[in-house]
Amino acid sequence: MDTLLFINGEWTGKDLEKIEVHNPANGELVGTVPKGGAKEAEAAIEAAHNAQADWAALPAAERATYLMKWHDLILEQTDEIADMLTREMGKPLKEASGEVAYSASFIKWFSEEARRSYGRIIPTPNADKRLHVIKQPVGVVASITPWNFPAAMIARKMAPALAAGCTFVGKPAELTPLTAFKLAELSVEAGIPKGVINLVTGDPKEIGETFTNSEKVRKLTFTGSTQVGKTLMKQSAEKMHTLSLELGGHAPMIVCEDADLDKAVKGVIGSKFRNAGQTCVCGNRIYVHASVLDSFLDKFTAEVNKLKVGNGLEEGVEIGPLINEGAYEKVDRHVQDAIKKGANVLTGGEGYTDQGGHYYKPTVLSNITDDMIIMQEETFGPVAPVQVIESDEDAIRKANNTRFGLAAYFFTENLTRGTRMAEALEYGIVGWNDGGPSAAEAPFGGMKESGLGREGGVEGLEAFLETKYISQLL
Structure with missing residues (x-):
């Protein structure tokens, strides 16, 4: 699929140099x-700026109607979109279909939330005054999204922005841009007016600096690495842009002594190996209580050995390729460092290249120590390092001993233990016996160096609204 830039409702840029998109x-x-x-980024911003007033002036119910038409069209073409997503990103087709549905769920949720950007009237101590609070769209929103969820990441930003009355300029990742352009194509079919959605691809640095330097952009929303997030935050300070930053993670998964091990194994596999481990919320450090370590490892390794690796378009494949050679080399570096420092390989521990794709076998490592790179850095691959813990306190201390705070998981059947553990973990998202907590209805985001703000839930709409206070003297 060859596509063009989408600016002001038109497909443009046919004379520009082309970026090739390859199946990993x-x-x-x-x-x-x-x-x-x-130049193209500025044109997209100008289009969004020109469309902003009319889009914001539409009644929320009308914006909601546009969004629901868009939602329906996306679901109607799930198979086509999922096929494209798998071809450009590599994840198994079943996962790609799930991502399409997940993306559409945000559009549906925020089409409903569009009607609920409530203000309030404040009781006043002065009989001659009336105090009002109203919510208004923040304005033009610029977005930069990553390669690992080509549909979900941009939909999770576009949906609340449009619902709130903001117009949108997005830069999808150059590795996986095609799915986003397909969503834009369907937005035209849904009748969303020109200029409300604009998409550009190209030089990340140049486009990013154009976003952060623009006085017409009022909000920047970014999903990606902490390092890049900090750079964008610094650049945005000059114009005082509102920011939403969903950054890196290093998620712990804790299996307590009273855990239902079958439930724990299912949850850890679902989190760790989804998208070949290439997710910001996937489990990266697994802590298992000494009393159940052997039983857990036996059950866990047996299930991991059943996972099928291959081209995501093939029947039954559950682990697709890593996105590129660089990703493969990072995963292998983590594994080899762990082995060198004493880790035991229970399964996997190596990768291979097949027809140009870079695959890594689902890997389970035991005898893990804190000095291993894999316990210090986000791996972004299908590798599960398992470390023993002796107590809840030990688990919490190790889990929180990181500058990241995006997602954490634990498994226990004890209500008191679980409540205390959930409250003690310094993470924006906590899965209790649940390896897949993400939902359109719930706030998604991190603490510490994992970001600012939340996406999804009622908080997700608030992120695109300004609060205005009106004091009226009668």
Whole structure:
């Protein structure tokens, strides 16, 4: 699929240099997108700025109707979108279909929340005054999204922005841009007016600096690494842009002594190996109580051995390729460092290249120590390091001993223990016996260096609204 930039309702940029998009499973060319830069980003911002007032002036119910039409069209074309998503990103087709549904769920949720940007009237001590609070859209929103969830990450930002009455300029990742452009195509079919949604691809630095330097952009929302997030935050300070930053993670998973081990194994596999471990909320450090360590490892390793690796378009594949050679090298570096420092490989421990794709076997490591790189850095691959713990206090201390705070998980059947553990973990998202806590209805975001703000839930709409206080003297 070859596509163009989407600016002010028009497909443009046919004369620009092309960026090739390749299937990570086999290196095949999937399509191309234009390599835009500052000029194209400025045009997209201008289009969004010009559309802003009219879109914000629409009644919330009308914006909601547009969003629901868009939602329905996306679901109607789930198979086509999922196929494209798998070809450009590599995840198994079943997972890709799930991502399409997950993306659409945000559009549906925020189409409903559009009607609920409530203000309030404040009781006044002065009989001659009336105090009002209203909510208004923040304005033009610029977005930068990552490659690992080509549909979900941008939909999770576009949906609340549009619902709140904001217009949108997005930069999808150059590795996986095609799915986002398909969503934009369907937004036209849904009747969303010109300029409300704009998408550009190209030089990340140039486009990012154009976003952060623009006085017409009022909010920047970004999902990606903490390092890049800090850079964007610094650049945005000059214009005092509102920010939503969903950054890196290093998620712990704790299996307590009273855990239901079958439930724990299912939850850890669901979190750790989804998208071949290439998710910001996947379990990266697994802590298991000494009393159940052997039993857990036996059950866990047996299930991991059943996972099928291969091209995501093939029947029954559960682990697709890593996105590129660099990702593969990082995963292998983590594994080899752990082995060198005394880790035992219970399964996996190596990768391979097949028809140009870089695959890593689902790996379980035991005898893990804190000095291993894999316990200090986010791996972003299908590797599960398991470390023994002796107590809840030990688990909490190890889990919180990181500058990140995006997601954490624990498994216990004890209500008191679970309540205390959930409150003690310094993370924005906590899964209690649940390896897949993400939902459109719930706030998603991190603490510490894992970001600012929340996406999803009622909080997700608030992130795109300004609060205005009106004091009226009668």
